[in-house]
Amino acid sequence: MSTANHNHYILAFDQATEADHPRMGGKCASLARMIAAGVSVPSGFAVLTDAYGEFLETPGLRDDLAAMIASIDVDNVADEALKAAAIRERICSTPLPAHIETAIRAAYLEMSPDNDLPVAVRSSATAEDLPDASFAGQQDTYLWVTGADDVVTQVRACWASLFNARAISYRVKNKLGQLDVLMSVAVQKMVNAKAAGVAMTLDPINGDRTKIVIDSAFGLGEPVVSGEITPDNFVVEKVMMQVTKRRIVEKDHELVADRALRKTVDRVIEPERRTLPSLTDAQVIEVAQLAKSLERKMGCPQDVEWAIDADLPDGENLVALQSRPETVWSQKKAPSASKTYSMGIEGVLGTLLSPLTAKN
Incomplete structure (x- = not known):
């Protein structure tokens, strides 16, 4: 798949290098690594974090989101759910910058010249799948998406899913900035x-x-x-x-x-x-x-x-x-050698002394 004309918003999985992985999020980077290692993976491309980052700079959007996020009471489940839904609606109702939408459409049409190939559109956040901060599965995946119109719509829906209540709470708990976590999106041939x-x-x-x-x-x-x-x-x-x-x-x-x-x-x-x-x-x-x-x-x-x-x-x-x-x-950390030795000696002494203890 050629992505030469899609500048820095689109990258085919099979063209990615290690240097590209930070812009691909956890899921897309994993797909690229597997393909590079010779593993059979359905073909597709990443909508890079640059696209989401630029989308956030839509006039008024970042400020609106920041204000809405600041008003959330994460200790109030009902308040968090209501305001998280409003945030997602704000994102889904905001048009993509024209050049980003054009790049997504062009990449999909390279995969599907007839505009009818079923694909999975999958969220790939930058803090996803890290050993110390994994929230894989918290964002959305859309299956059997067909046509460039629906692909564009579901890419934006994936971005919006960064702000479901569960993900918001997780970022608060792990001290991850709500607007600092970026998202790439995988657009990948659907598996039957x-x-x-x-x-x-x-x-x-x-x-x-x-x-x-x-x-x-x-x-x-x-x-x-x-x-x-x-x-x-x-x-x-x-x-x-x-x-x-x-x-x-x-x-x-x-x-x-x-x-x-x-x-x-x-x-x-x-x-x-x-x-x-x-x-x-x-x-x-x-x-x-x-x-x-x-x-x-x-x-x-x-x-x-x-x-x-x-x-x-x-x-x-x-x-x-x-x-x-x-x-x-x-x-889970393995016990240190000194701790293991100590526990072993204590265990031996405990066994030897237990009859004496029982007599006291």
């Missing part, structure tokens, strides 16, 4: 997923890095990522690449692409398919190998979003949609 989910390269229950844990469901992965459904669960031993545990649940609905309606729909799963596993054992291992590879390439435990694309042939249909650093167990 027959199964999708997440894979973690450690056990999220106990931090065991010898395991890969996979959650999977039929259809698109958003219900799995958001926690809306109970997914199938698989545990894979990381060295031998063997499935050691599987839990198959009854799945009564799936989020799928409806080509006739040109949108995603929540579809009831036919009874005979509800108790079937969403992945074969071979597919489980394939997902585990992808996750293990990403952990090795990125240098730390990963939380990977993936999908199996029904439009691609077997063996080529597993794609990565996101890979971010795992942020719970990775932040």
